Amino acid sequence: MTQPEALQSLLEAVAAGNVTPASALDKLKNLAFESVGDFAKIDHHRTLRTGFPEVIWGLGKTPEQIAQIMEVMRSRNPLVMATRIEPDVFTKLQEKVPGLQYYPTARICTLVQGTIQSKYSGIISVICAGTSDLPVAEEAAVTAELCGFQVKRLWDVGVAGIHRLLSNQHVVTEADVLIVVAGMEGALPSVVAGLADCPVIAVPTSIGYGTSFGGIAPLLTMLNSCAPGIGVVNIDNGFGAAILAGQILRTAHKLKPTIDQ
Numbered sequence: 001m002t003q004p005e006a007l008q009s010l011l012e013a014v015a016a017g018n019v020t021p022a023s024a025l026d027k028l029k030n031l032a033f034e035s036v037g038d039f040a041k042i043d044h045h046r047t048l049r050t051g052f053p054e055v056i057w058g059l060g061k062t063p064e065q066i067a068q069i070m071e072v073m074r075s076r077n078p079l080v081m082a083t084r085i086e087p088d089v090f091t092k093l094q095e096k097v098p099g100l101q102y103y104p105t106a107r108i109c110t111l112v113q114g115t116i117q118s119k120y121s122g123i124i125s126v127i128c129a130g131t132s133d134l135p136v137a138e139e140a141a142v143t144a145e146l147c148g149f150q151v152k153r154l155w156d157v158g159v160a161g162i163h164r165l166l167s168n169q170h171v172v173t174e175a176d177v178l179i180v181v182a183g184m185e186g187a188l189p190s191v192v193a194g195l196a197d198c199p200v201i202a203v204p205t206s207i208g209y210g211t212s213f214g215g216i217a218p219l220l221t222m223l224n225s226c227a228p229g230i231g232v233v234n235i236d237n238g239f240g241a242a243i244l245a246g247q248i249l250r251t252a253h254k255l256k257p258t259i260d261q
Contacts, residue, residue, distance in 0.1 A: 056082035067096035106138035119148035125175035129158035129182035139238030183207030186218020193227035
């Protein structure tokens with residue numbers, strides 16, 4: 001059954017009283033997608049299901065494909081976001097997609113209707129071990145801001161100079177969720193988790209010498225941490241860390257009325 005026919009049938013069932021509005025909403029969460037050429041199917045209802053729209057993974061896609069996907073998405077979403085967009089790709093996209101914004105360190109480009117504002121309570125603090133880890137850390141920070149969360153940043157406070165972290169301990173104590181990004185041996189999340197009373201999301205990066213194995217060494221360090229309260233995402237996955245942090249805060253927000261009662 002095509003999408004218009006399915007929607008018509010569902011609406012008629014609601015009007016006849018055979019389907020409740022709540023049940024119809026559940027069905028609509030999985031109803032709408034739109035094909036783009038023969039290379040993509042855009043999930044327009046992801047926001048309804050998960051709280052955040054589908055995001056374009058830029059690597060492996062041509063500028064032409066990314067531009068076509070963005071144009072389809074912009075008519076249905078107040079925010080269109082693409083990750084892992086290198087500067088040369090952005091230059092080509094600018095020629096095809098008017099109004100495009102670019103965050104060069106994070107390698108994220110967006111189409112935004114209006115102004116992005118914080119719409120959820122809670123603070124996500126992003127802590128970065130070294131300057132070389134900044135692209136991943138900024139990917140997390142920018143993603144969290146685009147999701148509507150307040151973000152605080154603390155850069156270049158790795159364990160080789162632990163006094164830099166300790167002199168900024170307020171960033172840890174004020175956070176409701178912490179994202180800690182580190183390469184090399186990946187020890188920073190363990191240190192931070194030992195100081196924090198909130199969830200810590202550890203992000204290993206592929207930065208390091210040969211025995212870092214492209215991020216495997218810090219990944220294993222983080223998975224083997226003796227500090228409780230750490231969750232670990234995949235190597236260089238700043239985006240995934242931000243989405244997880246946002247889901248934690250959104251879930252806490254939904255539970256709050258029940259807790260207060």
